[in-house]
Amino acid sequence: MAAGTDTDAGGGGRELLRSLVRAQRGRLASAVLLAVVAVACQLVPYLMAYRVAVELVTEAAPDGGSLIRYAVVALVAIAAGTALMGGALAISHVCAYWLLYRLRQRIAERVSVLPLGEVTRRGSGGVGKLAMEDVERIEVFVAHMLPDAVAALTVVAATTVWLFVIDWRLAVAAVAVVPLAMLAMRHATRGSGAWVAQWHGAGMAMNQAVTEFLHGIKAVKVFNRQTDTVARATDAVRRYVDSETRWGLAFLPGGAAYFTIMAANVAVVVPVGLWLYRDGAVDVPTLLLFLLLALGYTGPLTKLTGYSSQLRQVRFGADEIAALLDSPALPDTARRAPLGPASVELADVSFGYTPDRRALDGVSIHAEAGRVTAVVGPSGSGKSTVARLVSRFFDVDAGSVRVGGVDVRDMAVDQLMDTVAVVFQDPFLFHDTVRANLTLGRPDLDDETVHRAARAARCHDFILALPQGYDTVVGERGATLSGGERQRISIARALLKDAPVVVLDEATASTDPENEIAIQQAVANLATGRTLLVIAHRLSTIRDADRIVVLTDGQVVETGRHDDLVTADGTYARLWADATTSARWSLGASDERSGARG
Structure with missing residues (x-):
């Protein structure tokens, strides 16, 4: 200083x-x-x-x-x-x-x-x-x-x-x-x-x-x-x-x-x-x-x-x-632009967190409206950066990000926030009641609507088991809940927001198998009638995606469906092989532990 x-x-x-x-x-x-x-x-x-x-x-x-x-x-x-x-x-x-x-x-x-x-x-x-x-x-x-x-x-x-x-x-x-x-x-x-x-x-x-x-x-x-x-x-x-x-x-x-x-x-x-x-x-x-x-x-x-x-x-x-x-605010046109179908498109996007290091370099991705598009790649490939740019946490250095056919810089910030919902890998919950956290974007919702979203996100049952149900205070950053429970609450929150575009940033990256199944079911309900852009760590969760985009070192190296990419024997195929090998190791370890207990 x-x-x-x-x-x-x-x-x-x-x-x-x-x-x-x-x-x-x-x-x-x-x-x-x-x-x-x-x-x-x-x-x-x-x-x-x-x-x-x-x-x-x-x-x-x-x-x-x-x-x-x-x-x-x-x-x-x-x-x-x-x-x-x-x-x-x-x-x-x-x-x-x-x-x-x-x-x-x-x-x-x-x-x-x-x-x-x-x-x-x-x-x-x-x-x-x-x-x-x-x-x-x-x-x-x-x-x-x-x-x-x-x-x-x-x-x-x-x-x-x-x-x-x-x-x-x-x-x-x-x-x-x-x-x-x-x-x-x-x-x-x-x-x-x-x-x-x-x-x-x-x-x-x-x-x-x-x-x-x-x-x-x-x-x-x-x-x-x-x-x-x-x-x-x-x-x-x-x-x-x-x-x-x-x-x-x-x-x-x-x-x-x-x-x-x-x-x-x-x-x-x-x-x-x-x-x-x-x-x-x-x-x-x-x-x-x-x-x-x-x-x-x-x-x-x-x-x-x-x-x-x-x-x-x-x-x-x-x-x-x-x-x-x-300090200059994020530029806001304050204009609510007419949007087309809820697609998401990155066109020749380049971006770096620092001037001497690019996180994305000439990336083009098209997520069709109403479809599930997954972005995968090794650690540091730029996956999460894509989610941040779509949500306009940062503006691109070059190229453009469009939602509904409109550059995110040309629409009002509140319109973008109404259009895009984000479920983070580590969701943040406020030191407040479960209901207040669920209705963060729409506090005027009635109980029936909230409960319906909670059921769809597979969190209604564990919420009812809490000491005061939906009126239970979850503690600072949701400390009284497990990671999977916090994740399902964040998905229910996205459902209640009812945005046409949903970005999931590593939503199941750090959950146990039981929670992963519940989260996948919640995500399936979340995807209904919406455009889903999934930043995926576990490839098993996106094998049924309509389109998979593979990033390496900030560049798109492959696109396609799961079976086609595995057959192509490229970067995705190697990632898939590593994932399945890891899964076999986990299963083998589980079998050994079961045998020891027997």
């Missing part, structure tokens, strides 16, 4: 922050006004202390009633200041939570229309950090930093004016340390843009590593790789800590000098004040007032400096959020 300087970086983030503030400027103005009045109230006790000092020094017999009044005024001012600041923070929090909601909504909306490649490149951990941690920092900026910073600035400005009105010589003594402190802070924050960039990048890498570890925890345990995966996640956390530590150490010399100098203003005010008092230039009340104000003068400045450091972090996170929100 490249780091810019403070002067040339963050334009997108600054504009994002400005737009968020503008959206709630009325409420924020009220919060700021209350904060300013609260600060004014906080200065009243100093004035009352000054009046008490004058009364005690100048009057031979101080008026007890006046002293009590001064004390009451000070207490009322303190209470009023506290209440007003509380009101300011309450209003700023309301604004901040609204902005937090709106910003996360915008992030979700943008992610939903981005090309899948852009989301994959950023990673779920990176996007999650933007949506959670960086948005939270913006919330803190609006809810706390904005009113507090205005209040602190008001204290500094009002106190400075007051000091110079009372005695310019003592005022100069009180503020003399500030320029020196600012020079120290400038040294401390030198190169902070680069430090913030490294820190932010390390944070995103840490989020990605931890998220990946949590998502893959089952595989980690099954393959007993806890040591390796924990080490990778720990290493990412350590790099984050190291980045933050190096930043802190770089800040330490100048920062320590800054805080030391700011705390030393009393050491300047006291000797200057005593010298002026000795010469009769100031009286005791004035000297006491300056001592009181000097003790509190640098506190707000220190708070402002701390906010400036936090603001750099907020701005950098806002830059990343703005970059995500400005």
Whole structure:
């Protein structure tokens, strides 16, 4: 991640922050006004202390009633200041939570229309950090930093004016340390843009590593790789800590000098004040007032400096959020084009996930409407890429993908999603009820329609056996169901979507024989009256397909029906021979185990 300087970086983030503030400027103005009045109230006790000092020094017999009044005024001012600041923070929090909601909504909306490649490149951990941690920092900026910073600035400005009105010589003594402190802070924050960039990048890498570890925890345990995966996640956390530590150490010399100098203003005010008092230039009340104000003068400045450091972090996170929100969406014509028969055609398609490596090179496939077309090939041949391009998770580099005779880039994205249903190899189920997962595309369906689809997908019986039937919550990513059960639910979901084109991406690749039979029956019901494009791993599941397309190294090498391709003794025949040999090995192993049990 490249780091810019403070002067040339963050334009997108600054504009994002400005737009968020503008959206709630009325409420924020009220919060700021209350904060300013609260600060004014906080200065009243100093004035009352000054009046008490004058009364005690100048009057031979101080008026007890006046002293009590001064004390009451000070207490009322303190209470009023506290209440007003509380009101300011309450209003700023309301604004901040609204902005937090709106910003996360915008992030979700943008992610939903981005090309899948852009989301994959950023990673779920990176996007999650933007949506959670960086948005939270913006919330803190609006809810706390904005009113507090205005209040602190008001204290500094009002106190400075007051000091110079009372005695310019003592005022100069009180503020003399500030320029020196600012020079120290400038040294401390030198190169902070680069430090913030490294820190932010390390944070995103840490989020990605931890998220990946949590998502893959089952595989980690099954393959007993806890040591390796924990080490990778720990290493990412350590790099984050190291980045933050190096930043802190770089800040330490100048920062320590800054805080030391700011705390030393009393050491300047006291000797200057005593010298002026000795010469009769100031009286005791004035000297006491300056001592009181000097003790509190640098506190707000220190708070402002701390906010400036936090603001750099907020701005950098806002830059990343703005970059995500400005990322180009998948182009959408928004035109619902008239479609012909529900065929699928790839015409001379070339595509690569990276510029230097093509997944498909000049591929042409025609899946006739109402027929079953299978795409097979060895691992890495480009089979799943075909499914992703038909679903328009990516756009082709060259050639075209047509559905119903229309280029998928020329139809509205929602029309394509209505036309094509996809059943993935590893279907995703939400942490919700079975019914909610089944009716994801059409939540208004009645129970009879849902049950009919579930029966057709061979999942109705096991759903009824669940503790709450269709109202059973399936857990995160469907964790309470087996892989085959999740697959059949995803097929039922595709049936309920009732799309004319269905893409099955390795639907039976990792299922046991019993589930495979149930899934094949469900697929047969799914194929009725629809165009089925099957990305197949197990060749036994597609031997009856109307057309089989064989890919090797991203190119079509054979097409035809099963018997013809086996007779041709080409790539498909070798794949089929390997598949049948593997099946015989499995059967042989099963027979041996049966004999041992006997």
